[in-house]
Amino acid sequence: MVVFIVSLALASCAGMSSAQRLASSEGAAPPLGPREPDAGRHLTLPAGHFLSECLRDLQRARAHIEALLSLPTPRAPEPALTAYDDAMALLDDASGRAGLGANTHPDAAFRDAAARCAQDADSLRTDVSLDPRVYAALAELDLSGEDTATRRWVDLVLRGFRRAGVHRDAETRARLRVLHDALTRLGQAFSQHIREDIRHVDVPADALDGLPEDYVRHHPPGPDGTVRITTDPPDALPFLTYARDNRAREALWRAGQQRGHPRNLETLSQLLQARHDLATLLGYPNWAAYASEDKMVRQQQVAENFIEQLATATASRVKDDYAALLERKQRDVPGAQRVEPWEQTHLKELVRAERYRFDSRELRPYFEYTRVKQGVMDITSRLFGLTYRRVTDAPVWHPDIEAWDVYEGPTRMGRFYLDMHSRPNKYAHPAQWDLATGRAGRSLPEGVMTSNFPRPGAHPALLQHTQVQSFFHEFGHLLHHILGGQTRWAGLSGSRTERDFVEAPAQVLEEWAWRPESLRTFARHIDTGEPLPTDLITRMRRADAFGKGLWLRQQLFYAAVSLQLHAGNPAGMDTTARVNALQERYMPFPALDDTYAHLSFVQLDGYYSSAYYAYLWSLVIARDLLTPFLRHGLMDPATAQRYRDTVLGPGGSRDAADLVRSFLGRDYGFEAYTRWLDDA
Template sequence: MTPAPLALPTVPDLWPDWIRERSASELARATELVDGLRTAPPADPVAVLRQWDRAAGHLGNVAAFGSLLGNVHPLEAARDLADAAEQEASKLGTQWSLDRELYDVFAAIDDSSVAHDPLAVRLLAKVRADFRRSGVDKDEATRERISAIRERITELDQEFSRVTRDDVRTVRVRPEQLAGMPADWLEAHPADDEGLVTVSTDYPDSVPVRMFAHDQDVRRDLTIAFLERGWPTTEALLTELFALRHELATTVGYADWPSYDADVKMIGTGPAIPEFIDRIATAAEEPMRRDLAQLLARYRRDFPDATEVPGFDFQYYAELVRSEEYDVDAQRVRTYFDFGKVRQGLLEVTGRLFDLAYRPVDVPVWHEEVTAYEVEQAGRVIGRIYLDLHPREGKYKHAAQFTLTDGVAGEQLPEGVLVCNFSRGLMEHDHVVTLFHEFGHLLHHVLAGHGDWFRFAGVATEWDFVEAPSQMLEEWAWHADVLRTFASDASGEPIPAELVAAMRAADDYGKGIYARTQMFYAAMSYWFHADRAGAEVPDLTERMIELQARYAALPYLPGTHMFASFGHLGGYSSAYYTYMWSLVIAKDMFSAFDESDLFAPEVAHRYRDAVLARGGEGDAADLVADFLGRPFAFDAYAAWLAR
C-alpha cells in the first residue's frame, strides 16, 4: 500500500500549532525507539539496525520540515518555530551520537549476523563510523564540549542563513537610467511618487539589470549592493563558525575541518581538495585567457585605456560579446521562455525521459503561489513535489531542493520542494537551466524514496556526487529538439533551432571564466576552514582578496565583502569544490547518451534505475560505474572545457 502524503495545515493560522505538534510527536517517537534500543534491543541484529534507522527517520522529519519552513514560510512566527524545531532535532541527534551506551549496542553486533543483508552490512558500517566521528570515545567533559559546539554550530548556521536571506538591499534610480532593460521588466517597475525606480538585490532584479542596463553607474551600484549583503553582521558569525568547526574536527582526531568533512566524501582527504582546485584551475587557464581577451577587446571599444574588465561590467559586456560575436540577443531569447510554458515543459520533458507523470493536486500549501503535483510511475503514486518558484519577503534567496519527507517503502512517501526565485513572466535562459538543474535534485529525491532504509533514501550519496545528476539534467535545457517542445514566443512560434545553436556556441564563451570563478569560490570555502590550523588566522576579507587574485578571472571590487553572503559557507562548509567535482562526473555520464535522441528509453531508464533510484545504497563511484560500465573519468570534462 502506498503511504499517504503528509497533511499540511489548511489555513495560515494553523501553521504554528502544526509545527509544534509535528515536531513534538516526531521527536517523541524517535526518543521512544532509541530508548528501546538502550533498554530492550531486539534479538535480531537487523531489527536493531531497523529500529535505529526508523528513529533517525523520525528525527530527520523534524530537521527536514524545520529547514524548509524556516526558509520559505511567509509567517515570521512560523519560521522561528521551524528554526527552533530544527535546532531541537540537531541537539537530540548530537546527544545520540555521543551516547556510549547506544554505541555499545552497535559495537556488540557480530558482523556475520547481518552478512546475509548487504544493505544492513552497509548501514552497520556507517553507523559505527558516525559514532567514531562524533567523539563517542572521548571522556565525559570532552563529549559535553562537543555537544555544546554542535549546538552552537547549528545556531550560527541558521543565523547566517537568516541574515543573508533577509538582507535585501536596494538602489533607487531615475527611469532613464534603466535604458536597455526589457519592456516587461520596466512595466513591472514603475517609478514611485518621487519619480525613482527601486531595484533590489533579489535575482529577478539584479541579474537582468547587471546584464542589460546601459548605465554603468547603475550596474556598479547594484553590484556593490549585491556583494555587500550580510556585511558586516555575518563576519563575526562566520569567524566563530569556522573556529568551532576546527575545534570539533581536531577534538575527534582530524588535522582540520576539511579533513574531517572529506573523510566521508568521494574525494577522501582534505589535502586532495586544493589539489583538485589547482587541477581545474590549470585546465581552465587557457580557456580563461581566451575568454578574457575577447571580453577586453570589446570593452576597449568603449574604454580604450582599460587593462581589465571590472566585475560590475562583466555580465553586461559578456552579453554584448554573445550578441555581437555569436548573434545571440538575450532579450530576444527570453521572449521564448514564458514562465508558465517553461514549468509545464520541464514536467513534460522529465516525464517523457524517465517515464513519469505529474498530476496537479489541490492541497494545502504555505503560500498561494506554490503548486503541488503527485508523481506517478506506471500508474502508481511514487511521491509528491511542491514548486515554490517566485521571490517574496522572508524567503530563501537562492535556488535549492528541500526535503519535506524522505521516502521508505510502505512507511513514508517521498515529498520534496523546489525553492527558487524566478520571474513570474519571461525568464532568462540561464534561469531555465537553473530550473532544470534543481529539478534534477527533486527527481533524485523522489525516485530514491522507495527502498527499505531511511539512511539510503533520496539524495543520500556522498556530498560531492550530489550535484552530478542535476548538472547532467541541464543538458536537456540546451538541446533544440527539447526546447522547441515548450519554448515559444507570444505568437506561439517555437524557438528557432539556429538560435539554440548560437546560444550553445555563446555559452561556450565564458566557461573558462566560469571555471576559474568557481575555483575561487572553492578555494575560499576550503582555505577559510583550513587556515584555522595555522599559527595565524588571516583576516577573512584579506584572504578573500588574495584567493580572488590567485584563482578568479575577474578583479576584486574594492571595498566589497562577497564572502559575507556566500551562503554555501554554511551547508557546504569547506566543500564547495563539489560543484566542479560533480560536473566532471556529470559530463562523463552524459557521454552515454546519444545527442541525436536524448529521450532514448534504454539509456534513460538504465540511468534512472542504476543511479537515481539507488539513492545511497552504494558508493557513488560504484553507481556511476554500474551505469557507464567503467569508472568515471576526467576526459569528457576536459574535452568540454577545451572546446
C-alpha cells in the same frame, strides 16, 4: 470480534514501557502500504502548533532509540535496525521541515519556531551520535544474513558514530555537544543575516535602457521618478547583464557585495572557530580535513589538488576571455586598462552578440514560466515513465505553492511542491528541500523546489535561459529524492549519497535546457506560438562557449574560499583579507575595498561548509554520465530508464563511484569534461 481484537491489542501492550509500545505499534509492525503524503500539512500549522508537533516527533525519536536499547540481547537485526531507522527518519523529517520553514515561510513567527525546531532536532541528533550504548547496540548486531545494502548502511552509520566522537571520554563528549549546539545557532544566524539583508538601489528610469520590455514593465518608476532595483537575483541578474548605465550597474553590484555586512563578519569568524575546535577535538588538523573524510575525495589534499588541476586547465581560456572583454570595453572607453567586476556580465553579452549574432534577450519570449514548467514535466515524464498529477486540495503554506503527485502507472511514488515565485524573507536562490523521507512500503518521499521566478499575472512571466537551466537542475534533485526514495532504509533514501556526488544528477538534467530535441518540445514564442528556432539554439550554444573559462574560475574562487577558510586555525584570521587574496589568485578582476562576497556566500553554512568544490567535482562526473545520452539521443527512453535504474533509483544503497560504474560500464573519467570545456 472487533472488541476482542482491541482487547488483545491492549493486553499485548500491558506492562510495556512507552518506548516498547511505540516500537510495537510503529517499528516491528509497519503499516500496510505507504502512508498518505501529508508532510506539507506541518507547514500550514500555526507557529506554536508546528513547534509542538516537532517536539512530539523528537520525543517519538527518543522513544525509538530507547526501544532499540531495551530489546533483549543478542538483538535481532530487523527490529533493532528498524527502531534506529525510525528514529533517524523522524529526526531527518523534522529537520527538513524546519529548514524549509526557517528559510522560506511567509510568517515571521513560524520562521522562528522552525529555527527552534531545527536546533532541538540537531541537539537530539548529537546526543544519539555520542551515545556509546546506541553504538554498541548496532555494532554488536549479526548482519551475516542481511543484504549488501543493509551491511553497507550499518557500516556508514557506525563510521558516523566514530567520526562524531562516540568513543571519547564523557568530558570530551560534553564539549562536543556544546560545539554542535553552537554550530547550529551560528549557522542559522549566518543564513538569516543573508536572507534578511536585501539591498537596493534607486536609479533614474533611463538607467533601464537596454533591459527587456517585460522587465521594464515590472519596474515602474515610483512617486519620485526613480526605479528601485533590489539585489535579489531576478532583479539583479538581468540588470547587470543588459543595463547600459555603467554607474547604475556598479551601484547595484556594490550593494550586492555588502549583503551580510557587518553582522556576518563576527558570525562567520565564530562559525569557523567552532568548526575548527570541533575538528581538532576529534583529532583532525582542521575542519577541511574532517569534512573531506566521508566524501568521494576522502582527503583535503585531493580537494586542493582538484581545484588546482582545474585552475591550470582553465588558465588559457580565462586569459582569452578576459582579453576579449577588455578589447570590447576599449572600443567604448579608449585607453581602459582593466575590466571591473560589474562590467563582466554586460561585456560578455556584447561580445556574444558580435561574435555569434546571439542576443540572449531573443530567448525570453520563448520561455514563458508556465510553458517551461510543463515542458520540464513532460520531458521527465517521457524519459522516466512517470505521470504528474496536480493535487489541488493539498494543504499549502502560501497561495503560490502547487502540490504534485508522482505516479508510475497506478503506483504513487511521492509528492513534490513547487514554490517558485518571489516574496519577502524567502531564501533567494533556487533550491530543493527534502520534506519527507521515502521508505519502501512505509512512507512516500516528499520534496519542495523553491525559486524566485517572476509571477505570472496580467502579463506573461518570462524567464532568462539561466532560470530555465536552474529549473531543470533543481527538478533533477527532486527526481533523485523521489525515485531514490523507495529504499528499505531511510538512511539510504533519496540523495543520501556522498555530498560531492549529490549535484551530479541535477547537473545531468541541465543538458535538456540546451538541446533542440528537448527545447523545441516546449519553448514556443509567447505571441506567435512558433517553436524556438534551431538556428537560435545553435547560436546560443556557440555563444555559451565564450566566457566558460571565466565562469569556471568564478566557481574555483568560491571553492577555494570554502576550503581555505577551513584549512587551518582561524583564530585571528581577517576573513576579508583572506578572501581578497584568493580573488587575486583565481580571478582576473581586482579585489575592491568595502566588498564582502564571503559574507553572503550561503554555502558556507551547513551542507557544504568547506566542500563547495563538490559542484565542480560533480560536474566532471555529470559530463561523463551524459556520454550515453549524447550517443543515443537525449530523448532515448531506454538510456533514460537504465540511468534511472542504475543511478537514481538505488538512492544511497551503493557508493557513488559504483552507481556511475554500473551505468557507464567503466569508471568515470576527465575526458568528457575536457571535451565540454574545450567546446567552442
